[in-house]
Amino acid sequence: MEILKAENITKTYRANDVVVRAVDHISFTAEPGDLSVILGKSGSGKSTLLHVLGGIEKPDSGEVFINGKALYRLKEAERARVRSEYVGFVFQNFNLIDELTVLENIRLPSDIRGNRYDLSFEERILSVLEMTPRLDFYPAQLSGGERQRAAIARALLMKPQIVLADEPTGNLDSQTGRQFMQLVERSNRELGQTFVIVTHDHAWVEIAKNVYAISDGHLGEHHE
Numbered sequence: 052m053e054i055l056k057a058e059n060i061t062k063t064y065r066a067n068d069v070v071v072r073a074v075d076h077i078s079f080t081a082e083p084g085d086l087s088v089i090l091g092k093s094g095s096g097k098s099t100l101l102h103v104l105g106g107i108e109k110p111d112s113g114e115v116f117i118n119g120k121a122l123y124r125l126k127e128a129e130r131a132r133v134r135s136e137y138v139g140f141v142f143q144n145f146n147l148i149d150e151l152t153v154l155e156n157i158r159l160p161s162d163i164r165g166n167r168y169d170l171s172f173e174e175r176i177l178s179v180l181e182m183t184p185r186l187d188f189y190p191a192q193l194s195g196g197e198r199q200r201a202a203i204a205r206a207l208l209m210k211p212q213i214v215l216a217d218e219p220t221g222n223l224d225s226q227t228g229r230q231f232m233q234l235v236e237r238s239n240r241e242l243g244q245t246f247v248i249v250t251h252d253h254a255w256v257e258i259a260k261n262v263y264a265i266s267d268g269h270l271g272e273h274h275e
């Protein structure tokens with residue numbers, strides 16, 4: 052059975068008398084172990100789609116199912132619980148907590164759930180992401196790329212079944228970006244995690260199992 056499924060979702064914003072249909076009747080399915088990449092240019096609806104898929108933003112219509120549970124039929128608290136059980140989210144703007152150090156930020160989702168994390172796995176992701184020397188820094192003391200890598204480490208530490216990542220290489224140089232792609236490929240292979248990456252970075256196509264294109268809120272096939 053599919054682990055993530057969106058049925059006919061639409062999300063419209065109204066601001067200053069302008070109506071933007073950021074997500075326009077999108078359906079999407081991911082099976083366990085899928086590595087899906089959704090390519091689209093700025094303003095095409097990538098972040099909006101990912102937020103709706105991750106239970107963060109309620110669509111105007113349509114429904115999202117995680118492991119068969121209809122997210123938006125749930126109450127807010129229950130939806131948050133399903134999200135924290137299944138989803139690691141890498142936000143485009145990182146969403147790190149300013150008052151917490153890098154290490155505290157990274158461990159926050161597991162601390163909230165009272166879960167134990169795999170310390171050797173933590174060491175491995177921190178070393179691949181080259182964050183080990185910055186663990187006691189606060190977000191304000193980090194470069195943009197370091198913040199991005201901290202946000203990535205936070206999403207991965209719990210080994211969530213689904214990882215949703217919003218432009219995760221946007222602030223990384225190509226070498227660091229490539230290292231992260233290898234980490235994604237390996238996690239996908241070894242842990243069977245399902246990844247959905249939204250990006251304008253075509254380098255992701257190489258490791259993707261499914262490639263889609265989003266444009267003006269419409270999701271379609273990607274053509275090289």
Ligand SMILES: Nc1ncnc2c1ncn2[C@@H]1O[C@H](COP(=O)(O)OP(=O)(O)OP(=O)(O)O)[C@@H](O)[C@H]1O
Binds near residue numbers: 093094099
């Ligand atoms: N809160 C909001 N209020 C009004 N319009 C919004 C809001 N959020 C997004 N939009 C509009 O919806 C469209 C899609 O935005 P979205 O952030 O999903 O694009 P994106 O593909 O992630 O772009 P980028 O690559 O620049 O991050 C944009 O035209 C944007 O102006």
Ligand SMILES: [Mg+2]
Binds near residue numbers: 098099143217
């Ligand atoms: Mg975006």
